[in-house]
Amino acid sequence: MRVNHVGEVCAQGLYMAQSCVTRDPQLRSDLLAAAREETDHLAWTRERLDALGSRPSLLNPLWFAGAFAIGLVAARVSDQASLGFVVETERQVSAHLQGHLRRLPEADLPSRAIVDRMQRDEERHAAQAQAAGALPLPPPARWLMKAAAKVMTTTAHYI
Numbered sequence: 001m002r003v004n005h006v007g008e009v010c011a012q013g014l015y016m017a018q019s020c021v022t023r024d025p026q027l028r029s030d031l032l033a034a035a036r037e038e039t040d041h042l043a044w045t046r047e048r049l050d051a052l053g054s055r056p057s058l059l060n061p062l063w064f065a066g067a068f069a070i071g072l073v074a075a076r077v078s079d080q081a082s083l084g085f086v087v088e089t090e091r092q093v094s095a096h097l098q099g100h101l102r103r104l105p106e107a108d109l110p111s112r113a114i115v116d117r118m119q120r121d122e123e124r125h126a127a128q129a130q131a132a133g134a135l136p137l138p139p140p141a142r143w144l145m146k147a148a149a150k151v152m153t154t155t156a157h158y159i
């Protein structure tokens with residue numbers, strides 16, 4: 001759940017940066033609408049972490065700053081690239097959450113409810129960004145993002 005919380009911290013950074021940069025008012029309001037749902041996710045994962053007697057990642061400020069910086073870069077390229085980045089990010093997060101749902105104990109109903117709802121929200125965020133005109137990211141960008149996500153999720157297990 002700490003890994004999921006880190007993901008939501010990153011979502012805050014990404015959407016915040018992207019909504020600051022775009023000059024398209026419709027896109028900005030779409031990004032902010034998704035960001036509001038990410039704020040719910042952040043709160044749910046944090047509450048669940050607390051209830052499980054765990055703690056958030058100590059590196060969260062670093063993850064936030066990194067995600068914000070990447071969001072800025074993607075958004076500065078173009079709105080379509082920015083949306084492409086949203087699609088790829090949300091798909092990777094959704095796949096991670098599906099995997100987590102398979103590993104979660106059947107009896108841990110509160111965690112399952114959170115992960116299941118987030119997974120469906122992330123899927124929808126990807127679909128909305130796709131419909132808004134996202135450009136597919138070049139494969140090297142996708143591999144880099146997967147590698148960065150791997151570092152993040154592995155580290156968040158411990159720190």
Ligand SMILES: [Fe+2]
Nearest residue numbers: 008011038041
């Ligand atoms: Fe989320």
Ligand SMILES: [Fe+2]
Nearest residue numbers: 090121122125
């Ligand atoms: Fe999302």
